[in-house]
Amino acid sequence: MPEFKLPDPGEGLVEATIIQWKVAVGDTVKTNDIVVEVETAKSLVELPIPWDGTVTELLAAEGDEVEVGTPIVLIDNGDGGGASGGGGAAASGGNDPAEVTDEATAASDDLVPTAPEGGQGGTESKREAMLVGYGAIEGSTTRRKRRRGASGAEAEADATPQRKAKASPPVRKYAQDRGVDINQVTAAGPTGIVRRSDIDAFVDGGSSPAAPGDDPGGAPTAPEVEGASAPATGASAYQRPVLDRSGEREERIDVKGVRKMTAQAMVGSAFSAPHVTEFITVDVTRTMELIERLKADRALRDLRINPLLVLAKAMTVAVRRNPGVNAVWDEDAQQIVQRNYLNLGIAAATPRGLVVPNIKDADLMDLRQLAEAMTDLVATAKAGRTQPADMSGGTITITNVGVFGVDTGTPIINPGESAIVCFGAVRRMPWVVGSGEQERIEPRWVTQLAVSFDHRLIDGELGSMFLADLAALLEDPARALAWA
Structure with a gap:
């Protein structure tokens, strides 16, 4: 057979x-x-x-x-x-x-x-x-x-989806040795992870099989694609597991899948490309006002309109003005490979780890097309269905720590690229406006941007000009029309 x-x-x-x-x-x-x-x-x-x-x-x-x-x-x-x-x-x-x-x-x-x-x-x-x-x-x-x-x-049982328990390999082996179907054991702890004590309780009759519709393991609900939400308020939507003192004192978790691949890629990037990171604080009040107007547009009602969308569009303009950041170092050939296309990566936090899908030819899209592409990217990433083709070929990336209420960071460059932009939380803050006698303090929408770049091919001048252009576009989105 x-x-x-x-x-x-x-x-x-x-x-x-x-x-x-x-x-x-x-x-x-x-x-x-x-x-x-x-x-x-x-x-x-x-x-x-x-x-x-x-x-x-x-x-x-x-x-x-x-x-x-x-x-x-x-x-x-x-x-x-x-x-x-x-x-x-x-x-x-x-x-x-x-x-x-x-x-x-x-x-x-x-x-x-x-x-x-x-x-x-x-x-x-x-x-x-x-x-x-x-x-x-x-x-x-x-x-x-x-x-x-x-x-x-039997047919009805076949048609009913079976609950899949979440447990470490040693615990699964423990259940197997005791003749227990681990999928029938309910986790007592808040993390939803089955432990040896849960199996013992099940054998002693202290636990009942979970209903078919029960949460299969209590995996944390991952936030949406980083930065794809409204301005951060300091509270993350990520449901973090809590310390569970009811079972084993320590657990060892195999590093596999996305986490293993991410770890290897980040180590390779950190120790092969000399990183430099620069920061800038920006008044994005006009960007926030633009977002409110776009949200009111009936033609855009079904799309995700948020600060990340405006930043993504600004990235396409800033890269066009500073094409050197859209290149990569070829170590074997000892050459700089200049990309004349822009595949914009968006870092996404998923239940299986961090992935970086990219929007192909983002520089050729208008704002609506970019919004549609980002909406699809979010839905696919949340479902854990991002395909390898969507994660390969990226040329520059955005990672948004602002969705977690974090102000800034020093991101590691995605392998195969030379720059990554970090988008911080958008907050209401006191800001000096005007000049001379008109100078005053007003509450404004403010954020921080950071860019990490490969210093082998991007020098301080180019990196600074790119970051300054990006900040100027968020400070006054109308400039995108003049610079496009």
Whole structure:
């Protein structure tokens, strides 16, 4: 029987974590049916099966980390032999299912479409079969099929989504050794993480199974894309976990997925590019007045109109006036690569860590088009569905700590770029206006901007001119018309 192997997603990713099986043993599947949801170092992806047939065995458990090319499910397609295409191969030489353990690991990250629906032209048929339909299934839902011969009660149980517990690998192993289905254990602590004490209580009858609609693990609700909210008031929307003294004194959490990739990228950037950071404080009262007028525009009512949008538009103008910040250092060739296009990255805080999707050719967009692109970017990032193609090819980035009520920071440059702008909280503050006899103090909307840049190719003059232009555009957005 053919094995469906974990496809190669590209983008340098070599492993993924099984998050949720969409099928069970005995289910009938058709070509392009979604069989499993996996997470890699970039996002969540649902994988379609490339054959018709019946599921005979699941070779990996939910929570298992699997290397690319490893068989994860056996399909009986009726001919008893290997199927062409789709990452499937004859069972000979495949992994012994007995080798697959039930020890779950914490979530890793993303197998993402490298081809739109229908596959990539010019690629081999096997690769196309593996990737066909990815675009079509984005954001779709798949219901578990009724098992053949299942009773009414069994069918109803199949149709009910199962609660997925949040727990560390040692705790999952502890539950397994005691014969407990960890998904039936309710976490006592406020973080929603199942601990050994919760399993003991469950065995002793002190805990009841969670209802299907219960929160599956109490993962913190991540804030929206950094800076995509209204001016910060000092209180973050991020629901932080609290210290839990009811269980183990210490826990070790495997660093995987987005967090692992981010850590490696930041270390590489910090120790390869000489960083310089400059700061400026800006009166953005006119920008805030513009935002209120735009919000009142009926043509823009369905879009996200906020300070980040104006900053993004100002970035496109400031980069056009200072193109040197939109370049990158090629260490191998010892050359500066000047980009004559602008892919604007927006740092996004998600439940799976920080990602930096970018808006392709942002400099060619008008304000409405930019607002639409940022609205889509926010929705996709919040859903954890940002694709690798959307996170590659960035040329300059905005990170907004203001959404957390923070005034400023010294951001690390995103790998492959040479500059990153930090957007602080927008606050009402006393500000000196006018001059001479007209000088007075008034309450104004004020923020701080910072820019970190690679000093190998951006000197102090260029970095300062870019930051000054950016500040001038936020201080008086009308300048964008003259400078565009």
